[in-house]
Amino acid sequence: MQILLNSEKETLEKQSTISEFLLAKGLNPETIIVEYNGKILKKQEWSDIELQDQDQLEVLNFVGGG
Amino acid sequence: MENDKNRFEEALCNTFGADHLSKIQQVTIGIAGAGGLGSNCAVNLVRSGFQHFVIVDFDVIDYSNLNRQFYFYNQVGRPKVEALRENLLAINPDLHLEMSQQKIEEHNVDSIFQKCDIIIEAFDQARYKKMIVEHYINSDKFVVSASGIAGWSNSDDLKTHKIKDNLYIVGDLLSGVSKELPPCAPKVNIAAAKQSNIILNYVVTGG
Numbered sequence: 001m002q003i004l005l006n007s008e009k010e011t012l013e014k015q016s017t018i019s020e021f022l023l024a025k026g027l028n029p030e031t032i033i034v035e036y037n038g039k040i041l042k043k044q045e046w047s048d049i050e051l052q053d054q055d056q057l058e059v060l061n062f063v064g065g066g
Numbered sequence: 067m068e069n070d071k072n073r074f075e076e077a078l079c080n081t082f083g084a085d086h087l088s089k090i091q092q093v094t095i096g097i098a099g100a101g102g103l104g105s106n107c108a109v110n111l112v113r114s115g116f117q118h119f120v121i122v123d124f125d126v127i128d129y130s131n132l133n134r135q136f137y138f139y140n141q142v143g144r145p146k147v148e149a150l151r152e153n154l155l156a157i158n159p160d161l162h163l164e165m166s167q168q169k170i171e172e173h174n175v176d177s178i179f180q181k182c183d184i185i186i187e188a189f190d191q192a193r194y195k196k197m198i199v200e201h202y203i204n205s206d207k208f209v210v211s212a213s214g215i216a217g218w219s220n221s222d223d224l225k226t227h228k229i230k231d232n233l234y235i236v237g238d239l240l241s242g243v244s245k246e247l248p249p250c251a252p253k254v255n256i257a258a259a260k261q262s263n264i265i266l267n268y269v270v271t272g273g
Contacts, residue, residue, distance in 0.1 A: 031192040033200045040203055060229065062195040063242030065216040065249045066103040066188055 003055045012051060019047040033060040072160050078115045086270050087115050093269050094118040096182030098170055098198050100146040102249055103212050104188030105136035106258035112154050114266050118162045120182055123147050124169040134251040175201055184265055187211035192242065203233055210264050214238035215257040216247035224256050226264060236260045
């Protein structure tokens with residue numbers, strides 16, 4: 001199965017939820033905004049959604065400093 | 067309003083022209099955080115003629131802030147919003163400033179910035195940056211954030227990223243603050259100046 005992560009192709013070995021996928025990518029759930037097929041998802045929704053082939057995921061990660 | 071410009075505003079009118087200055091003076095800008103980004107954005111925007119601000123920060127000034135924030139040695143220990151009010155009024159004495167010393171959280175962000183047309187994300191911590199950007203990403207407010215501004219290398223990597231029509235992020239998106247990568251005046255100032263310029267351009271040209 002293949003999805004698009006920030007417009008780059010990404011191959012998934014096994015079925016996974018958005019939560020599982022983000023965790024596997026090493027992303028900190030506290031510092032990211034996730035857009036799934038054009039819609040901003042709340043953090044609570046991440047574990048409810050199984051990624052499907054050709055899904056589009058945009059992840060905006062913030063780092064500290066100001 | 068048009069007739070009672072102070073002498074700085076008259077000078078600005080000569081620089082910008084009355085039409086541009088009138089647009090600038092109608093906008094209300096919210097600044098979330100009055101640290102390195104927020105205090106320097108405020109200065110840039112006041113110098114650019116903006117008059118109406120809502121500026122919020124819970125913190126007091128520490129000596130460690132003087133390396134990049136728009137405060138002075140004799141202001142250490144005072145609330146940032148109080149000292150910033152004085153410093154901004156020293157540039158233009160006729161500003162309309164709503165300064166508030168409190169912590170911004172998900173539950174109070176809406177009421178704090180309700181009247182603002184534009185919001186500057188000027189927090190230090192990543193999870194607060196995320197919180198406020200996520201809160202306004204689908205709103206009608208214009209939001210300018212910064213992420214990835216630590217250290218001193220490659221200042222040309224501090225780019226303006228247009229994420230959506232109403233959301234811009236300045237920075238390299240990667241360089242978070244750490245022991246090896248402290249926040250320093252030059253890059254923090256560059257980021258704040260770019261955030262301010264995005265707003266000036268947006269207000270003058272309409273996008």
